Amino acid sequence: MTPIRLTVNGETIEAAVLPRTHLADFLRDGLGLTGTHLGCEHGVCGACTVRLDGVIVRGCLVLAVQADGGTVETIEGVSDTGEIADLQAGFAAVNALQCGYCTPGMLLTAQDLLLRAPGTVPDRAAIREHLSGNYCRCTGYQSIVDAVEAVASARAARPQTSQSQTSQSQASRPQASRPQASRPQASQP
Numbered sequence: 001m002t003p004i005r006l007t008v009n010g011e012t013i014e015a016a017v018l019p020r021t022h023l024a025d026f027l028r029d030g031l032g033l034t035g036t037h038l039g040c041e042h043g044v045c046g047a048c049t050v051r052l053d054g055v056i057v058r059g060c061l062v063l064a065v066q067a068d069g070g071t072v073e074t075i076e077g078v079s080d081t082g083e084i085a086d087l088q089a090g091f092a093a094v095n096a097l098q099c100g101y102c103t104p105g106m107l108l109t110a111q112d113l114l115l116r117a118p119g120t121v122p123d124r125a126a127i128r129e130h131l132s133g134n135y136c137r138c139t140g141y142q143s144i145v146d147a148v149e150a151v152a153s154a155r156a157a158r159p160q161t162s163q164s165q166t167s168q169s170q171a172s173r174p175q176a177s178r179p180q181a182s183r184p185q186a187s188q189p
C-alpha cells in the first residue's frame, strides 16, 4: 500500500492505496463519492471525468497515486459550491439527461468548455467537439448541446462584474502539471 495525501472537494484526505488503484475507484470505493461513474474503464466514454488540479481528466486512466499532492474536484464538489448550478438547471430544463449515467461527466466537461472563454458563446460545432469524448446512450446529444449553448448565452449576457469574477476564477485555474489522461478523438456514435 502507498500513502497518499490529496485534497478532494476542499477536504484534505490521507489514505493508503494499492499502486494500481485508479482515481475513480478510489473516489467511489474509498471516499464514497459515487457521482463519478464508471462505464468503459479504459478512457473512452468520459463517465469518470473529474478535475485534477483544475484540468478535467479521466478518473479511470489516472492512478490514485498520481493524484498524490493534488487537488481533485468531483461532481459532488462542484455541485455543492454551486459552480455548475446553471448548467444543472439548463440540462434539466431541456431534458438533456435521461438515465443520468453520463451526466456528471457531461457537466464537468461542459463547464470546462465554458471556463475557457468566459463571456463568449461557443458555436454548436465547438460544443459537440468538446463533448465528443463523453458518450451518452440516451439523449442523442441534441438536447445536451442545446443546454450548453443556452447556458453559455446566459453567462455571456451577465453583467460585466459577474463575467469578471468568472474570468478571475478561470485565471486562477492552475495549469496542468502532471500527466493527463488523453482525450480520445473518437467521433460520437
Ligand code: FES
Pocket (backbone or CB within 6 Å): 037, 038, 039, 040, 041, 042, 043, 044, 045, 046, 047, 048, 049, 058, 059, 060, 061
Ligand atoms: S470509465 Fe473512464 S472513460 Fe469510460
Ligand code: FES
Pocket (backbone or CB within 6 Å): 096, 097, 098, 099, 100, 101, 102, 103, 135, 136, 137, 138, 139
Ligand atoms: S442520459 Fe443516459 S447515458 Fe446519457
